[in-house]
Amino acid sequence: MTSLLARRLLVVTGKGGAGKTTIASAIGLLAASRGLRTIIVEVGHQDRLSFLYSRAAANPGRETRLQADLWSLSIDPDQALLEWLQMLGGRIPGRLLATSSTFQYFAAAAPGAKELVSMVKVWELTERKRRRGPTGAYDLVVLDAPATGHALGMLESPMTFGAIPRVGPVAAQTERVRALLTTPEHSGYLAVAQPSETAVSEALEVQHGLHERLGRELDAVVVNGLLPRRFYERELTLVEQLPGPIARSAAKAARAVYDRSRLQHNQLARLRRRPFAVLTAPFQFRAELDLDALGRLADHLARKL
Ligand SMILES: Nc1ncnc2c1ncn2[C@@H]1O[C@H](COP(=O)(O)OP(=O)(O)OP(=O)(O)O)[C@@H](O)[C@H]1O
Ligand SMILES: [Mg+2]
Known part of the structure; x- marks a missing residue:
């Protein structure tokens, strides 16, 4: 199996x-620290990463350099669709297109168009290296x-x-995106889950959905926000046998920490049975x-990535 960071695209999803x-940010930091030119791409308007680097909304929709070997980009699906239609329609001015009933009609009548066009943008980022030589090229796109x-x-x-024509430039672009997303050497899929019943179930939904809809398998799950395991049952029993009111309070606190961590580790075990x-x-x-904490998460993930 090609290591996840060696692929062109790594898709990060999971429960809200x-x-x-x-x-995604921690993985971006890790990849950049290994000398991979990496861009973290988010869909929508979060811009949290550039905010951490005090580059908040400096360049909406533009590739922003965060540090050595690391960039970020926020894709606005509406804007992406507009640009795409403009490109197809030749010299129609953006302003005209944005307000035109054709655009509104197209956007409403073609569900999935914005999603597809956003993926075309992602594909372009993965492909740039091969098309334009070393300048501005990325080794890894983290979505x-x-x-x-x-x-x-x-x-x-x-x-x-449904609106994809069988031939022509749109068909060709669509086919390239499909090839990127369905080829295991080129793309990888990672789900993030908190160590809770519902979040883990949702990670398993990602696994099922990828299999059914793309014929792909989930590569990894990151169980995020795991609490340290501070006690074992035997130690807890010893603490609970200590005499005095302070010891009783301490035993209660220890039991609460133990129970919480045990529930979390049960969810972890549920995932470990999977491929x-x-x-x-x-x-x-x-x-x-903050960036410090992200760095620590990156170091932790580095052991297995
Ligand atoms: N390992 C962690 N330890 C502590 N806090 C965390 C950890 N991971 C995430 N958080 C916090 O949890 C919150 C949600 O995290 P984040 O924004 O990364 O989630 P998300 O899945 O991207 O959310 P959304 O679905 O809204 O995009 C944030 O406040 C973040 O700082
Ligand atoms: Mg988010």
């Missing part, structure tokens, strides 16, 4: 709020994808978008995740 942006259902729809768009790799990312005890 599971830590997709955090893990901070939307949550599970939306992400699967986006990934499936080259297969399902994909299972990685962990420890919970970061701080008010806000």
Whole structure:
């Protein structure tokens, strides 16, 4: 199997709020630290990563350099569709197209068009190296994808978008995106899940969806926000036997920590029975995740990536 970081595209998805942006960013940092020219691409308007580098919204829709070997880009699906139609329609001014009923009609009548066009943009980033030589080329594109259902729809768009003509430039672009997404040497899929029942179930939905809709397998799950295992049952029993009121309070606290961590590790065990790799990312005890914490998560993930 080609190592995940050696592929052209790594797609990160999972349940809403599971830590997709955090893990995609940590993986981007890791890849860049290994000298891979890496771009982290998010769909929508989060811009959290450039915010951490104090480059908040400096270049919406543009590739922004964050540090050595690391860039970020936020794709706005509406804007991507507009540019795409412009390109196909020759010299129609963007302003005219944006307000024209044709555009509105097309966007409404062709569900999946925005998703497909966003994926064409992602494909272009993966392909640049091969087309334009070393300048501005990327070794790895990390896609901070939307949550599970939306992400699967986006990934499936080259297969399902009904308005694709059989021949011509649109058909060719669509086929290239399809080839990128379905070839294991070129693309990898990673789901992020908190160590909870619902988040783990959603990661398994990603696995199922990829298999059914793209004929692909999930490569890895990152269990994010894992608490350290501080006690074993035997130690807990010893603490609970200590005499006195303080010892009783301490025993209660220890039991709560133990139970929580045990539940989390049960979810981890549920994933470990599956064919994909299972990685962990420890919970970061701080008010806000800063670059330091991302670096620590990157170091942790480095052991298995
Ligand atoms: N390992 C961690 N330790 C502590 N806090 C974390 C960790 N991972 C993520 N968080 C926090 O959890 C919150 C959600 O994380 P993040 O934004 O990465 O999730 P997401 O899956 O991208 O969310 P969305 O679905 O909204 O895009 C953030 O406040 C983030 O700082
Ligand atoms: Mg996010």
